Amino acid sequence: MAFKSYVLVCGGTACQSSKSEEIYKNFIAELEAAGIKDEVQVVKTGCFGLCEKGPIAKVLPDESFYVKLTPSDTKEIVSEHLVKGRPVKKLLYQGEETKKLAKIEEIGFYQKQFRIVLRNCGVINPEDINEYIARDGYAALEKVLFQMTPEQVIEQLKISGLRGRGGAGFPTWLKWNFTKEVNDFPKYIVCNADEGDPGAYMDRSTLEGDPHSILEAMTIAGKTIGSNKGYIYIRAEYPLAIHRLEVAIQQARELGLLGKDILGSGFDFDIEIRLGAGAFVCGEETALLTSIEGERGMPKPRPPFPAVKGLWQKPTVINNVETWASIPVIILKGGAWFANIGTEKSKGTKVFALTGKIKNSGLVEVPMGTTLREIIYDIGGGIINDKKFKAVQTGGPSGGVITADYLDTPIDYENLQKLGSIMGSGGMIVMDEDDCMVDIAKFYLGFTVDESCGKCAPCRVGGRQLLDYLEKISKGKGTREDIAKMKQIGNAMKRASLCGLGQTAPNPVLSTITYFEKEYLAHIDDKICPAGKCKALITYSILPEKCIGCGLCARRCPVNCITGEKRQPHVIDQSACIKCGECYSVCKFGAVARK
Template sequence: MTLEELNRIKQEHEKIVQVREIVASEGEKLAKETGYRKQVLVCGGTGCTSSGSKKVLDALHKSLKDNGLEDEILVVRTGCFGLCSLGPIMIVYPEGAFYSQATPEGVQRIVKEHLKEGNIVKDLLYKETVHTDGSIISLSETDFYKKQLRIALRNCGVIDPEDINEYIAVDGYQALAKALTTMTPDDVINEITASGLRGRGGGGFPTGRKWSFAKASVNDVKYVCCNADEGDPGAFMDRSILEGDPQCIIEAMAIAGYAIGAHHGFVYIRAEYPIAVQRLQIAIDQARSMGFLGKNIFGSGFDFDIEIRLGAGAFVCGEETALMTSIEGHRGEPRPRPPFPAVKGLFGKPTVLNNVETYANIAQIILKGSEWFTSMGTPTSPGTKVFALGGKITNVGLVEIPMGTTLREIIEEIGGGIPNGKKFKAAQTGGPSGGCIPAKHIDTPIDYDSLIKLGSMMGSGGMIILDEDTCMVDIAKFYLEFTVDESCGKCTPCRVGTRRLLQILDKITKGKGTMEDLDKIEELAKHMQLSSLCALGQTAPNPILSTMNYFRDEYIAHIQDKTCPAAVCKALKKYEIISDKCKGCTLCARNCPANAITGKVKTPHVINQDKCIKCGVCMNNCRFRAIEVH
């Protein structure tokens, strides 16, 4: 593959992709030039697939054929659009009509009324894209999208991830060509260093510095690795990038290989991501067949190739040394550092390891320059960050924001606020290694340093929103249960410490804790932070410490008052019958499995708290809302 051939392919396919970016009259004119009257993009990410997008796609193809439109309409299965709660998603271009929660039955109407007759089916559109006057606005103008800035996600939901030609149409492999033909390895590293790009996998270590360490290590063999293991609860950023734009990771890894002097790369991805694995393998095969992987890439004399290694789902294998140990065929356990992987990593050779989102920024930095990248974000955290937004939030999905965007903007504007009129209580970031940001800090700008000051961390990008009905002690217990299950057991501080912390938390949530237990938690946490072998054990106490810091009153309520303020902890729940509302229908008493409710017909009933097993059956069966839980 030469640069001339790359540009020829780009010119042949770029108009097809441009239709998805230019709407209205210009888009219609451009669409005609491509040979297709309209294009229909259907989300093929895991979220929409689980919601039934495969059935929608099948119905679309059948309906197009039945109406004789299969040669006029281009159907593209893309990656994630971001609005996961609205899946399955379809977008029709050049109008940019956004159909949400699509069904096979709805598809038949869309094909007949919209694609055939030219009338947009407005009652099936995402309501935020329809003005009060009935006019249609583009998705980019909705509250969910207008404050986002998509760099890592730039091609997700835009191109067909299984067609390398569409990636080339959006400047794919131009950065690799530029690096190999006009830049030295030092030039590449200097550009990445000047951009200030920090690792998006958790700790935020400067990417350029990591690459420079690996380049400086003298060895006949070096490796480039991609961490696609992503095991945080509620996190799906890396998975979505691989499902929607796998070629950008291949290109970035090849650039990294050139920069440090490596000729082989590994993508370590968990086997639970079947769509991502399949599309990544297709992308590698296509890149290899077109000469972007293999020997003498772009005639530069540089050789580089990539292979996939599947993980079995161990969270600890997200730690860099455990990941490399697993690739080597051993049990995934961390190794002491130093030596660091840049000096002695995979198979004992110098190795660069970055996560998927970090690599997703590389090509754009090489093409547009470090000054372009530093113009976004904050001085210490340039660029953007992808978050998997979940929990008690209206717009569950994938978002990419400039660093420095406030938590309030993410929750109230992009996220659409807390549903059911509930109050925002906290945001949990960083997964099992992170912490909780309370409502009083809702105007905090989201960047690496601000989160650390609050006792949390960026992590890989999970952001779980919690409302007033959340018990913060229970949240800390949830993450600790996860850490206990995922500890590899190699070092005593983590293996024993996490289990001991969980025992204390379990004791507190059952109303059996003491104030001395809080001191024990803090003391044990300090020992774990100082002596655990890897970050899993070192950061495991973070969710507890942050909730104790900001919500200590809830811990005290569990210990001293024997109550759970959010009425979540089962052992501390207290079901009570409101006498003024009770009609004496006996329905609650007849359904109580513990025979804990007594009373005569047509007279208020009473719950015996000593017998009550806190199952909630009485409350579920009461027709008069006469039972409350405290």
């Protein structure tokens, strides 16, 4: 039976954490109470991407886009919109750019996006295989099983120009072809869903919103290279994604799309989930394979590459979630279609997790070649509180910062590398004038030092030394020679480390030194932190001429180090001050100075 309207409620992790599950249930209950439950279908979908404005619900067919809902709003939407046909204006997305009520296609956040990987996220119910099939799901697999030879599949991938989305950008067809050519069985297919970059969650959303696209693509790879077994290695910290994958695998098996004799083709393929356990280095392919084997996730020297000796020393194709999700579309629409999108050397689209000091935090998918300015200002809506843009960090702990001067650079693998950063998995973190670059470098180094597996000395020792220098500088004890030393160590790590973690770990340090050397020198020569972040270098004091003695700061001070008579200027006891900044943020009269 056809429904008159549909309510799509976002069931992504971010929206679920703000009660979208309750909203979903309330919609069903309210529709039943209104007596129209046979006319309106409520669907729990994957992520819509605009996480900043969650929880989100979309009403079809008129595409009304409701944001920041609470469970009690459902009553009004049902009685006004779905019963009487009058959208509830106060709950609709208010387009800041146009100051008018927006439908989804009018929202700036979505206008410049082009969705291939996220094509089904926020559209289908990820726990119902039939909805995936209705959107051409498993049609690519059927084509590969019955109409294409393995050579043709690889040829299409080659034409498409698809490169690995996990970070390094290795051509996908080449990886598949190497594995296909090796005459050693069994072979394995692996999905890298160990999304460890802090500040990136595109893989999580893809798996939660469209798990079947991954299963379909892995099966296609199995048929192409001659493998009957796939593994999905996923972070244990992603329980919802794991659950949706389990449901998807079960449903695919029931319909004969996984398991023995898929669709009567005689081809067998099955997929098993393996859990990661919180080790960033396991995003590196050789370390990941060691972890699937149940061992400590230490990387191995390459060659031999996994294509020749991978999981259990057998030929293995390993790709990242986003790469897998692009493949069914390439097979269906053809490599040439995909190659039409993007730049000369980087084809297709890329998903970024746009976060940090940005108005519209969320997931965005754009054609390669889109500029950073378009992503940050047109899609992201600019900087929170209209502060000054300082830098954008891409590639997480393996990447670097990019400054305002380069905002018009078209994004592709080569351009980002030239700027001293990398594409990485797609984290894109926007920083404003309040963020200190020494502190940011220290944050990332603290992360990589903690995550270094310790197998090779350049990473184990070099990372520690870099961190020590950064700590010294942030305390105002650094010297100019320290900067030269950091460059020397960083470059040595790049050349001598065993795996990608150590080779890229110095990037955040080297790129902040390149673009913000002045800020380092301010810490070193003048002993000040211009952004006011490095605690050892700042002091808070009360300006007597501005203080009215309201006592708010004294009451809020966690260590009770502010004293003064009522209606008289107060004083901070510097010896006891822990520099938490509470007084600075609560003072309504600008009477607390930070230097």
